[in-house]
Amino acid sequence: MYFLITRLLQATIVMLCVALVGFLVFQFVGDPVLSLVGQETSVEDRDALRESLGLNDPIFVQYFRYVTNAVQGDFGISYSFNRDVSEMIADRLPATIELVLLSGVLSLMLAIPAGIYTGIRRKGGLAQTIMALSVIGVSVPSFLLGILLILVFSVWLNWLPSFGRGDTATVLVFDSSLFTWDGLRHALMPAAVLCLFQLGVILRLIRAEMLEVLRTDYIRFAWARGLPGKRVYLRHALKNTLVPVVTAIGLQLSSLFAFSIITERVFQWPGMGSLLLHAIGQSDIPLLAAYLIFVGLVFTISNLVVDAIYVLIDPRIRHGVR
Amino acid sequence: MFEKIRSDFWYELLNSPVTVVSSFIILMMVIGCTAAPIFAPHTPFDPATISIMDNNLPPVWEAGSDPRFLLGTDLQGRDVLSAMLYGGRISLLVGLGAVALSVVIGMAVGLFAGYFGGMTDAVLMRIAEIQFAFPPILIALLFNGILKATLPADIFSQAAVPIMILAIGLAGWVQFARIVRASVLVQRGQDYVTACQAIGLPTFSIILRHITPNILGPVLVLAMLQIAVAIVTEATLSFLGLGTPLTEPSLGALIQIGSQYLFSGVWWVVIFPGTMLLVMVVAFNLVADWVRDYLNPRLR
Numbered sequence: 001m002y003f004l005i006t007r008l009l010q011a012t013i014v015m016l017c018v019a020l021v022g023f024l025v026f027q028f029v030g031d032p033v034l035s036l037v038g039q040e041t042s043v044e045d046r047d048a049l050r051e052s053l054g055l056n057d058p059i060f061v062q063y064f065r066y067v068t069n070a071v072q073g074d075f076g077i078s079y080s081f082n083r084d085v086s087e088m089i090a091d092r093l094p095a096t097i098e099l100v101l102l103s104g105v106l107s108l109m110l111a112i113p114a115g116i117y118t119g120i121r122r123k124g125g126l127a128q129t130i131m132a133l134s135v136i137g138v139s140v141p142s143f144l145l146g147i148l149l150i151l152v153f154s155v156w157l158n159w160l161p162s163f164g165r166g167d168t169a170t171v172l173v174f175d176s177s178l179f180t181w182d183g184l185r186h187a188l189m190p191a192a193v194l195c196l197f198q199l200g201v202i203l204r205l206i207r208a209e210m211l212e213v214l215r216t217d218y219i220r221f222a223w224a225r226g227l228p229g230k231r232v233y234l235r236h237a238l239k240n241t242l243v244p245v246v247t248a249i250g251l252q253l254s255s256l257f258a259f260s261i262i263t264e265r266v267f268q269w270p271g272m273g274s275l276l277l278h279a280i281g282q283s284d285i286p287l288l289a290a291y292l293i294f295v296g297l298v299f300t301i302s303n304l305v306v307d308a309i310y311v312l313i314d315p316r317i318r319h320g321v322r
Numbered sequence: 323m324f325e326k327i328r329s330d331f332w333y334e335l336l337n338s339p340v341t342v343v344s345s346f347i348i349l350m351m352v353i354g355c356t357a358a359p360i361f362a363p364h365t366p367f368d369p370a371t372i373s374i375m376d377n378n379l380p381p382v383w384e385a386g387s388d389p390r391f392l393l394g395t396d397l398q399g400r401d402v403l404s405a406m407l408y409g410g411r412i413s414l415l416v417g418l419g420a421v422a423l424s425v426v427i428g429m430a431v432g433l434f435a436g437y438f439g440g441m442t443d444a445v446l447m448r449i450a451e452i453q454f455a456f457p458p459i460l461i462a463l464l465f466n467g468i469l470k471a472t473l474p475a476d477i478f479s480q481a482a483v484p485i486m487i488l489a490i491g492l493a494g495w496v497q498f499a500r501i502v503r504a505s506v507l508v509q510r511g512q513d514y515v516t517a518c519q520a521i522g523l524p525t526f527s528i529i530l531r532h533i534t535p536n537i538l539g540p541v542l543v544l545a546m547l548q549i550a551v552a553i554v555t556e557a558t559l560s561f562l563g564l565g566t567p568l569t570e571p572s573l574g575a576l577i578q579i580g581s582q583y584l585f586s587g588v589w590w591v592v593i594f595p596g597t598m599l600l601v602m603v604v605a606f607n608l609v610a611d612w613v614r615d616y617l618n619p620r621l622r
C-alpha cells in the first residue's frame with residue numbers, strides 16, 4: 001500500500017511539472033492581448049482586457065488558475081481552428097487509440113509466442129531467422145519502414161490505400177474504422193509499422209528472460225519430476241519471466257503513443273499525432289500545451305497501472321520483501 | 323581509457339569480419355560526408371549551379387538518365403548523391419554532438435549522485451527516473467516542437483542544428499546517468515578509493531582522475547549504441563518537418579522531400595537516402611555490439 005501511495009504522490013508531482021511546462025510555453029509566447037484586439041483598440045481598453053483576463057495577477061495565481069482549468073478539462077480555444085481544444089482532442093482521440101490498440105494487440109500476439117519459441121529452441125533455424133528479423137525490426141526507422149511499405153504495397157502493387165482512415169462505423173459508442181472492411185484496409189499498414197518496433201523489443205526481452213529462467217534449478221527439478229514440456233515452459237518458466245515483461249509492455253504501450261505521431265504523419269492518419277504536428281506548424285500554443293498535458297497524463301497513468309500490476313503479480317513487493 | 327585497448331584488440335577485431343566491414347563503412351561515410359564539398363560531384367544547394375531542366379532524372383542505369391547525375395536528381399534538379407553526402411554530414415554531426423552532450427550531462431549527474439549519495443542522489447535519480455518514463459524521441463520531439471512553435475521562423479531555421487543537438491542530447495542523458503551511477507557505486511567501495519581518501523586527495527581529483535577512468539567501458543558501449551539512436555531521432559524529427567530546414571536538408575529531410583513524389587514513380591529520391599540512413603544505423607549498431615562483447619569481462 002505504501003508503495004502505491006508514494007507512486008501516486010510522485011505521479012501527481014510529475015503532472016504538476018508537465019502542467020508547469022505547458023503553462024510556461026504560454027507565458028513565453030507573445031502577448032495574448034495583442035492577438036485578441038484590433039489596431040484601433042485604445043490603451044485603456046487593452047488594460048481593461050488585460051485585467052479581465054487575469055494577466056496582471058501574480059504568476060503563481062495564474063498557474064493555479066491554469067491547473068484548475070486543466071483539471072476540469074478546459075484548455076482554452078485553439079488559435080488556428082478557433083474551436084475548443086478539449087473537443088478537438090476528443091475528436092481525434094479514437095483514431096489514435098484504435099491504431100495503438102490494434103498494433104499493441106498485434107505485437108503482443110506475435111511477440112509472446114515467438115519469444116517463448118526462440119527462448120526454447122535457441123539454436124533452431126526458425127528461431128535464428130526470427131531473431132535476425134527482429135534486429136531489422138529494431139533498426140529500421142519507423143518512418144522509413146512506412147514509406148517503403150507505401151512504395152511497395154500502394155505504388156507498385158496497388159493493394160492497399162496509403163493514407164487516411166477510410167470508412168468508420170459505430171459499434172456501441174465507439175466510432176472506429178476497425179469495424180469496417182475499408183477501415184481495416186487503411187489501418188493495416190500503419191498498425192504494422194507501429195507494431196514492428198514493439199514486436200522486436202518485447203520478443204527479445206521475453207527470449208532473454210526465458211533463457212535466464214530455463215537455467216535455474218527449479219526448472220531442472222520440474223523436468224526431473226517428469227512434468228510435460230508444455231507445463232514446464234508455460235506454468236513454471238513463463239510465469240517467472242512476467243515481472244520485467246509487464247514493465248516493458250507498460251513502457252512500450254506509452255511509447256506506442258509517441259511513435260504514433262510518426263506513423264500518423266506517414267500515413268496521414270487523422271489522430272492526435274497529426275494534431276500535434278499541425279499545432280507545432282501553426283504555433284497553436286493552447287493545442288500544443290493541451291497535447292503535452294494529455295500525453296503526460298497517459299504516461300503517468302500507464303506507469304501507475306504497471307506499478308499496480310507489479311503489486312498484484314509479485315508477492316515480494318506485496319509483502320515488502322526486497 | 324586507453325589502457326582498455328588490450329593486446330588482443332586487433333586479433334579480436336579481425337576475427338569478426340562483420341565488424342571490420344561495418345567499421346570500414348562508417349569510416350567511408352565519415353570521410354565522404356565531412357569532405358562533402360570535395361567529393362560531391364555537385365553543389366546541390368547552390369541555386370547558381372542547379373538547373374530545373376535536369377529535374378527528376380533517374381539513376382544512370384535506368385533509361386532516360388544523364389551520366390552527370392549518378393543517382394539521379396530530385397524535382398528541383400538537385401543531384402541526389404551530392405544531397406546525400408551533404409545531408410549525411412548533418413546527420414553525423416547531430417548524432418555525434420547529441421551523444422557527446424548526453425555523455426557529459428549523464429556522467430556529471432551520475433558521478434555526482436553515485437559518489438555523494440544521500441539527498442543529492444535521491445533527488446537527481448528521482449528526476450532521472452521521471453524522465454526515463456517518457457520515450458526520448460517524444461521528449462526531443464516536444465522540445466524541438468515547442469521551440470519551433472515559439473521562436474521566430476528564421477531564427478529557428480538558422481539554429482536548427484544546435485537546437486537538435488540540444489533536444490536529442492537532453493532527451494538521452496538519463497541512461498548515461500543511471501549506468502555511471504551504478505558503476506560509481508561499485509567503484510566507491512573499492513580499496514583504491516579508500517586509499518585516495520586516506521592520503522587526503524581532493525574529492526574532485528578522486529572522482530575525475532581515479533574513478534572516471536574505471537567506468538568508461540560501459541559508457542563507451544552505451545555511447546556507441548546511442549549514436550545510432552540519435553541519428554534515427556534526428557532523421558525522424560527532420561522527416562516530421564521539425565529539424566533541419568529544407569534549404570539544408572539532412573537525410574531525414576531528404577526522405578521527406580522524396581516521399582512527396584512517391585506516386586509519380588520517382589523512387590530514387592527516397593530509396594537512396596533511406597538506404598544510406600539504414601546502412602549507417604546498422605553499421606553503428608554492429609560495431610557497438612562488438613565493443614560490448616569485447617569489453618565484457620565474462621566473455622573473455
